[in-house]
Structure formats: C-alpha cells, structure tokens
Amino acid sequence: STLLKSLVGLLPPTSGQVLFRGQNIAGMGAPDIARLGIGYVPQGRGLFAGMTVAENLALGRLARPTDGRTGVVWSEEKILEYFPRLKARMHVAADYLSGGEQQMVAVARALRGNVRLLLLDEPFEGLAPSVVQELFSVFDRLRAEIAIVIVEHNLDLVLALSDRVYALERGAVFHEGPARDLLEDLDYRKKILWL
Structure with missing residues (x-):
C-alpha cells in the first residue's frame, strides 16, 4: 500500500525518484500524476457510497484528458466490455452493490480516463472465489492493453497474472x-x- 501511495503522489517517497515514461513524478500531486495516465485502485475500493455507478465512473474521467494522449481511451462502452455486469447497475448507488461489483466499479473508475498504467492494491481481498476468478480473467485481458502493477498477498494469483x-x-x-x-x-x- 505504501509503495502504491508513493507512486500516485499520496505519500512522498522517503528517497530516490519515481520515474514514469522518463519523467520524475516524485513530489507531483495526485491529480497531476493521474493526468499522466496512471490509474489507482486503493485497498478498500474507495467508492463514493451515495453516488451511482455512473457517477463514480464519471469521477474517474475528471482527472484525466480523454483524447488519447496519455494512453488507451477508456470509454464507457469499452469499460462495459470488460465489466458487462455493471450495465444493469449503472443507476444503482455504490453502497448497494456486492463487494465484487464494488471492486469492478473501482477498477472501471480508475480506467475511465486514458490509462497507461493501472495500480491495484489488494484487488482480491475479501471477495468470493467466483468473483476472484472473474476479476482474474478481466485483469488477464487488461494486461494485453496496459501495464498493471498489483500489490497482493495471494501469491499464486499474482504469479499467474504477472x-x-x-x-x-x-x-x-x-x-x-x-x-x-x-x-x-x-x-x-x-x-x-x-x-
């Protein structure tokens, strides 16, 4: 968690540089780092409970340009190809979703702008085995399009994905x-x- 928070500007690194595409991003603010094309899903998901799925997804787009300069353009349609279950849940408040659906929304929100790098902090924590398998498949497909850094204690899962x-x-x-x-x-x- 500390490593990822340092990468996205939520915690300052204690020493050294954080290089992303040849640029030192250590000391930059989190919004500026997000605009470079780095998406972050914190441990615990970090959704806005009173907001709908659609509103949570819209927040991910606010921090990043959406013209393709910083990575893959993640339109709502493209995201729903990865998370089709969310189509029927777009107008449901995030706090009424299952833990697995909340994690899907958190990942989708992180992707919503133009992401080149996706940082996932304990993405499988507390999820049912069937949901873990579903997310594993999504991450396996996603890694063909973008770089992913996963901090995870389930060694077998992370080794199979990495x-x-x-x-x-x-x-x-x-x-x-x-x-x-x-x-x-x-x-x-x-x-x-x-x-």
Whole structure:
C-alpha cells in the first residue's frame, strides 16, 4: 500500500525518484500524476457510497484528458466490455452493490480516463472465489492493453497474472525476476521467499 501511495503522489517517497515514461513524478500531486495516465485502485475500493455507478465512473474521467494522449481511451462502452455486469447497475448507488461489483466499479473508475498504467492494491481481498476468478480473467485481458502493477498477498494469483515479480520487505526489494520461475518451481519459490 505504501509503495502504491508513493507512486500516485499520496505519500512522498522517503528517497530516490519515481520515474514514469522518463519523467520524475516524485513530489507531483495526485491529480497531476493521474493526468499522466496512471490509474489507482486503493485497498478498500474507495467508492463514493451515495453516488451511482455512473457517477463514480464519471469521477474517474475528471482527472484525466480523454483524447488519447496519455494512453488507451477508456470509454464507457469499452469499460462495459470488460465489466458487462455493471450495465444493469449503472443507476444503482455504490453502497448497494456486492463487494465484487464494488471492486469492478473501482477498477472501471480508475480506467475511465486514458490509462497507461493501472495500480491495484489488494484487488482480491475479501471477495468470493467466483468473483476472484472473474476479476482474474478481466485483469488477464487488461494486461494485453496496459501495464498493471498489483500489490497482493495471494501469491499464486499474482504469479499467474504477472510477467515479472518484485518482492519487497520493509520497503526494500529483495527479489526481482520472471514470475514464471516462482510459479513453476516450488523449490525455487521456497528458497527465494523463505517459505
């Protein structure tokens, strides 16, 4: 969570730079970082409960240009291709949605502008297994269009979705490499991750 908050300008990094497309974004405000094409889904979803799905999605568009300069243009139609379940829920208040539907809205809202990079903080936390599988499939399709950074404690899920893995402890990277190695070789996983 701290890493992602630093990447999106909610917490200042304690040292170093945060480079995005060759530009140091450390110290920039969260709205300016969002305008560069970075979408963020916080742990706990961060939806506006009294607002409808459509209103929550509209908020995601406010922070970013929608002309294609900063990434993929995520129109409502394109988003609903990934989350068809939300079509029938557009005029329902977010607090009346299931946890899985709320997570879908949070991801859809983050995508709503032109996103090149999607940051997901514990996206599977507290969700039913069927919803986890549904979101896993969506993220697997999404990664063909945009870069995704996932902070997640469910190692098997994140390894199956990832091309590369960075393992951190106390704010420092202690392992970096292809996800496939950790996914397929359990002895290697135990050695690297001290399991």
